[in-house]
Amino acid sequence: MASPAHRLLQALDHFNAAHPWDHNAHYHRWVLRQLPHRFGSALDVGSGSGDLARLLATRADEVHGVDADPVITSQARALTPEATAASFTVADALTGLPAGPHDVITCVATIHHLPFTEALSTFRRHLAPGGTLVVVGLFRPRTASDHLLGAAAVPLNAATGWLKNRGRRAAPPTSMTARTRPADMPFSDITEAARTALPGARLRRRLFWRYTLTWSRP
Structure with a gap:
């Protein structure tokens, strides 16, 4: 027989599946x-x-906009009005980026799919002097603080899904249909590698199983 804790987690999983929302957005x-x-x-x-x-x-x-998935990129093009100053290309995030330099580089829930240090070095090369890099990433919980923050996010996650969907069952938004995988780097390793590759980078654990990194190129 399943324990009360296991039954509670199953109930939360079912609830979250019925009231999905985009943690990255x-x-x-x-x-x-x-x-x-x-x-x-x-x-x-x-x-x-x-x-x-x-x-x-x-x-x-x-x-x-650059993404390796041609299906989601096609959806991005279809969702973008012609007058919008945004274009989308199917390309590898390490070898296919537009040369730039760019004043702003953003990377949300993607860098854990890439070799971390190589990705940061690539972003640095493509960033203009004085430009800003902003990363929202996923990390693997390892410390007590990580697990406490994750536990605090569980009821907030359910409440946010309920409010965003106004209590109704809903299908996942288009932004949640891209392929994904779990993170394998703990936050401490991410911090150490980031501050080596990008001296002065600012990192912080966030709710909903995310961290943020910001860096300005000198």
């Missing part, structure tokens, strides 16, 4: 707050269905 407005009011060129790595790229286009002269 939750941070899009936070991403915008890290950026200048206006900038020239922006690059969104792992652009998915294009939600963040379209937001960046309200501030930027041009936005290049």
Whole structure:
């Protein structure tokens, strides 16, 4: 017989499946707050269905969205009005990025799919002097603090899903249809590698199983 704790987790899983919401889009407005009011060129790595790229286009002269998945990239193009200053390309995130340099580079829930240090070095090369890099990533819980933050997010996750869906059952949004995988790096290793590759980088654990990294190129 399943334990009460196991039954509770199953009930939460069923509830969350019935009331899905995009944890990455939750941070899009936070991403915008890290950026200048206006900038020239922006690059969104792992652009998915294009939600963040379209937001960046309200501030930027041009936005290049890059994703390795042709299906989700096709959806991004279909969802983007022609007048929007955002374009989308199917390309490898390490070898196929538009040369730039770019004033802004964003990467949300994508860097854990890539060799971490190599990805940061690639972003650094494509970032203009004075430009801003913003990463929202996933990490593997390892410490007591990690697990406590994850536990605190569980009821908030359910409540947010209920509110965003107004209590109704819903299908996952288009932005949640891209392929994904669990993170394998703990936050401590991410912090150490990031501060070596990007001296002065600022990192912080966040709710909903995410962390953030911001860095300005000298």
